Amino acid sequence: MENILALHIGHDATALLIDDKSFVAISEERVTRIKNYFGFPLNAAEKLLKEKKINWSEIDKILITSKSIKNSRDYKNFFFFNFINHDFCNEIGLSVRLKFVLNFLKRNKTFDFYLKEFLSKKNYNGKILYLDHHLCHIASSLAMYPFRRSYLLSLDGGGDNINWSFYSYRNQNLKLLENSMTFYQNKKICVHDTPADVYANTAKFLGFRRLRDEGKIMGLSASGKPKYFKYFDNLLIFEKGRFISKLGSQDRPLLQKIKNFFNLIIFGLSYDNVQVEDMKNNIKKNFKKEDICCSLQKWCEKISHKFFDYLSEKYNFNNEKILLSGGFFSNVLINQKIKERRDIDNVYVVPNMSDGGLVLGAIYHYLSNQEKKKFFGSIAKNTFFGLKPEIFNISKNNYKRQKLEKSKLSNFVAQNLIKNKIVGIINDRMEFGPRALGNRSILANPTKKNITKILNRRLKRSDFMPFAPMIRDVDAKKILENYSSEDYSSRFMTITYNVKQKYHEKLRNILHLDNTFRVQIIDKIENQLCYEILTNFFKKSGIPCIINTSFNVHDDPIVMSINDAIKALNHDVIDLLVADNEVITKK
Numbered sequence: 302m303e304n305i306l307a308l309h310i311g312h313d314a315t316a317l318l319i320d321d322k323s324f325v326a327i328s329e330e331r332v333t334r335i336k337n338y339f340g341f342p343l344n345a346a347e348k349l350l351k352e353k354k355i356n357w358s359e360i361d362k363i364l365i366t367s368k369s370i371k372n373s374r375d376y377k378n379f380f381f382f383n384f385i386n387h388d389f390c391n392e393i394g395l396s397v398r399l400k401f402v403l404n405f406l407k408r409n410k411t412f413d414f415y416l417k418e419f420l421s422k423k424n425y426n427g428k429i430l431y432l433d434h435h436l437c438h439i440a441s442s443l444a445m446y447p448f449r450r451s452y453l454l455s456l457d458g459g460g461d462n463i464n465w466s467f468y469s470y471r472n473q474n475l476k477l478l479e480n481s482m483t484f485y486q487n488k489k490i491c492v493h494d495t496p497a498d499v500y501a502n503t504a505k506f507l508g509f510r511r512l513r514d515e516g517k518i519m520g521l522s523a524s525g526k527p528k529y530f531k532y533f534d535n536l537l538i539f540e541k542g543r544f545i546s547k548l549g550s551q552d553r554p555l556l557q558k559i560k561n562f563f564n565l566i567i568f569g570l571s572y573d574n575v576q577v578e579d580m581k582n583n584i585k586k587n588f589k590k591e592d593i594c595c596s597l598q599k600w601c602e603k604i605s606h607k608f609f610d611y612l613s614e615k616y617n618f619n620n621e622k623i624l625l626s627g628g629f630f631s632n633v634l635i636n637q638k639i640k641e642r643r644d645i646d647n648v649y650v651v652p653n654m655s656d657g658g659l660v661l662g663a664i665y666h667y668l669s670n671q672e673k674k675k676f677f678g679s680i681a682k683n684t685f686f687g688l689k690p691e692i693f694n695i696s697k698n699n700y701k702r703q704k705l706e707k708s709k710l711s712n713f714v715a716q717n718l719i720k721n722k723i724v725g726i727i728n729d730r731m732e733f734g735p736r737a738l739g740n741r742s743i744l745a746n747p748t749k750k751n752i753t754k755i756l757n758r759r760l761k762r763s764d765f766m767p768f769a770p771m772i773r774d775v776d777a778k779k780i781l782e783n784y785s786s787e788d789y790s791s792r793f794m795t796i797t798y799n800v801k802q803k804y805h806e807k808l809r810n811i812l813h814l815d816n817t818f819r820v821q822i823i824d825k826i827e828n829q830l831c832y833e834i835l836t837n838f839f840k841k842s843g844i845p846c847i848i849n850t851s852f853n854v855h856d857d858p859i860v861m862s863i864n865d866a867i868k869a870l871n872h873d874v875i876d877l878l879v880a881d882n883e884v885i886t887k888k
Contacts, residue, residue, distance in 0.1 A: 302672065303361035304353070306346060307660035310365065310381055312390055312512055314342040317660035317686075318349040318360075324664065324676060325349055326686045326733045328657050330858040334865070337513055339388050341381045352688060357423035364430050364667055365416075366659035369461045371431045373412045376401045382415040390512040391505070392569040402566070432663050434460030435480065435627075438651075439468050441662030442624035443475070445681040446649040446789065447673075450622070454612075457627035457655075458497040458512070459551075464544070465495065465627070467612060473670060478616070484543045494546040496601050497629040499537055502576040503597050507590050511572060512628070519632060520766045522598035523814035525591030532583060533600035536576070539607040542615075548575050602638050609642060618644035626662075628655040631735070633819045636796040640783075647787060650795035652684045653734030661686075661733070680789055683827045685740055687731030690880065693863035700867075703884045710882055711833030714744070717877060718834070719841050721749045723759065725852050725875035727866045728830060732859070736794045737851035738821055739771070739831040741859050743875060745848040746838075747811045752848065759874050761855040767813040769794055771849035773835050774824045780804050780845060781820065791822040811848055821849055830879075 302321035309315045317326035329338035329345045350356060365371070379400060380387055387397055416429065438455035449472065456465040466480035481495075500518065501511040509517055537546050551573050553561065564570040584593070612618065623645055630636055630650050640648045651658055665677055695702075705713055714724055724744045732738045743760075745752055747770060757764050777784050777791070781798040790796045797817040805812060812818070825832045831849075839845050852866065853859045854874060860866045863880055870878050870887060878885040 304355060304359055305362045305364065305664060305667065306349070306360050307364040307366065307663040308342055308346065309656055309659045309663075310341050310370070311367075311656060312337060312339045312388075313655055313657040314338050314340055314345070315657040315660050316342040316345040316349055317664055318346070318353055319664055319676070320353060320355075324686065325352055325688065326660060327688060327731070327861075328858075331687070331731065331861040333386065334858055335386050336856055336858050337388065338386050339390070340386045341384055343384050348688065357420070357425045360425060361427045362430060362667070363420070363425070363427065364432055364660075364663040366432060366437045366656075366663050367434050367461055368431045369434075371411065371413045374410070375412070378410070378412050378415050381412075382419055388510070388513075389571045390501075391510050391572070393565075393571050394569060398566055398569060430667070432666060434659065435463055435466040436666060437659040437662035438626040438654075439466060439475070439624075439662065440666040441653065441658045442626045442649065442651045443470065444661050444665035444677045445651050446624050447677055447680070448622050448624070448649075449473070451624050451649075452612075452616070452618075452621055453624040453626070455625075455627040456495060456497060456629040458495060458501055458629075460656075464497070469616075470624075479542070481544070484541075494537060494548075494550060495544050495629065496537065496604055497627070499533065499576065500597065500601065500629070500632075503580065503593065505572075506577050506580040506584075507593060515631070517763060517766065518594045518597060519634060520763070520813075521591050521594040522634075523595070524765065525589060525593070525595030527596045527599045528592045529584060529588070529596035530600055532580075533597055534603070536579070537604065539604050539611070542611055544604075546576075548579060551575075598632075598634065601632065602635055605635050605639065606642075609639060609645075613642075613644045620644070620646040622646050622649065624649045624651070626651045626654050626658065630654050630795070633795060633797045634817070636790065637798065637817070640788075640796065647785070648790060648796070650790045650793070652681075652736065652793035652795060654795065655735070658734065682789075682792065682824070684733045684736075684738060684793065685730040686733035688861065689730055690727050690863045690866075693867075693880075695863075695867060695885070699888060700870075701886045701888050704882055705884060707830065707833070707882065710879070710884070711830060712837045713884065714834045714879060715837035715841060718744060718746045718838055718847060721746050721752075722876040723756070723874075725860075725866055725869055725878045726830070727852065727860060727863060727878065727880050729881070731861060734793070736821075737849065737853075737859055738793065739823060739828040739849065741852045741861075742771075742831075743848075743850050743852050744771070744831075744834070745850075746842075747808055747846060747848050748842065748844055749810070752810050756848070756850065760850070760853075763855075767819070768811050768848050768850050769819045769821060770808070770811055770846040771821045771823060771831060771835065772846045773832060773839075774822050776839075776845040777820075777822050780808075781818065788822070791820055792827075794819050794821050807844065808846065 314329040329342040332344040453468040
């Protein structure tokens with residue numbers, strides 16, 4: 302089999318490398334320590350090549366997760382191929398704007414030209430294939446959930462000039478049924494007006510960051526009232542298979558394009574600002590953020606149901622399996638609402654649903670049926686596709702290191718959780734995607750008074766953000782309403798559940814205001830250490846769950862290496878560190 306490298310270049314830049322034995326994937330942010338790295342995943346690619354002990358010249362094919370980028374003359378190419386990170390989803394700085402102006406006069410070179418120029422310096426002689434953005438989203442779902450009979454939906458803010466696509470999968474045949482371009486007779490226009498766009502622009506309107514802080518809106522939504530529901534209901538509607546904005550498509554008229562250009566040069570607005578301006582003009586200044594968030598969330602749930610009503614009627618849904626991908630489905634509350642529909646049997650949300658997951662879809666789409674069966678032949682139970690922690694040496698003078706057998710280690714951790722210690726775990730291969738699922742996690746006692754305030758202070762998080770619990774598979778039905786053992790999305794924290802009444806008081810510290818959990822269900826096979834920690838904690842406390850949050854301070858990426866984890870220990874983010882079979886504490 303060939304050595305194939307898949308690259309996603311843009312926000313949440315990511316690389317994946319596969320050979321005849323296995324594949325490994327990592328996002329650029331984990332290596333550079335720059336959250337949501339926007340650019341070329343050079344360092345991630347170099348890490349993967351080192352892991353596989355090959356160089357660029359030994360790669361047979363490179364897959365790029367966008368078709369439209371090939372002939373793009375966008376000014377961002379300059380930054381991509383100078384390996385400069387910048388968050389183009391939000392305002393850009395003056396130095397970047399000056400470079401844009403200088404580079405604007407040299408727009409005769411395409412992305413493909415720059416890429417080939419870069420690869421020639423690496424002695425790469427293989428082929429470069431450009432794949433459709435939304436097809437990569439769809440294929441990433443099948444890589445995780447290869448059901449023989451299912452429907453697949455991707456929905457995001459836009460990619461390759463479409464913002465949603467809908468497929469069927471029958472007898473190993475993936476068929477495009479329709480997408481957002483269907484209703485525009487395949488004209489090459491930018492159609493980026495979806496609920497995902499509205500969500501991102503509302504984040505900006507509220508003073509948050511686009512494509513970064515949308516989770517804060519979801520967290521705040523339970524605290525407010527839907528006072529502004531009508532505003533959102535008029536802003537964007539779904540009608541006859543189309544999302545229609547009252548402000549028109551983002552294929553703006555000439556005058557607006559000129560205004561957008563000057564907004565970029567003068568104010569650094571690198572995104573279409575029309576929706577944000579409309580919010581400023583139509584929403585009263587004395588609003589509460591919680592009310593805006595609640596209104597937006599309720600409206601998103603309504604328009605999502607309208608979309609599914611349309612699909613259900615057209616394709617005669619009857620207890621269907623729906624595979625969901627794209628950034629919009631990072632909204633775990635919406636995923637729960639879709640799962641609860643009567644015409645849906647179950648929903649399966651790809652764990653790396655945003656653009657970082659495109660590389661997985663690119664690889665899956667490219668492989669032969671035989672190779673797909675080898676690497677993706679069964680339903681995925683974990684996402685441990687990343688790198689292992691490196692061998693490490695730390696000063697004996699500053700740290701206490703204690704090796705324990707696995708059986709004793711889990712009991713030791715459970716005892717420390719009972720004592721209200723906060724435990725960091727860095728173990729085996731890193732998770733692929735935005736969620737820490739036990740290998741790069743922080744664990745805490747959910748019964749400790751003010752535990753959320755303590756964790757928020759240590760992790761520098763907003764107080765309104767809820768924490769997620771980790772629960773054993775054998776306990777899930779006792780705690781969660783409407784849970785089934787076939788709810789594979791629950792393994793990856795991509796869906797919420799209502800918590801049964803009898804656990805409301807016991808778990809009040811971490812129960813969200815709407816009485817839901819964004820939960821991770823684990824079994825003994827996939828994560829024996831965390832499973833045994835839970836078992837011992839339950840025996841000692843009678844509580845069948847523990848807090849599992851990602852091992853990072855707010856606005857930092859999840860830790861990748863032992864050194865990253867040690868820094869957290871040094872800064873008292875955690876009280877003790879579990880690294881494989883060792884416990885490390887400060888002296």
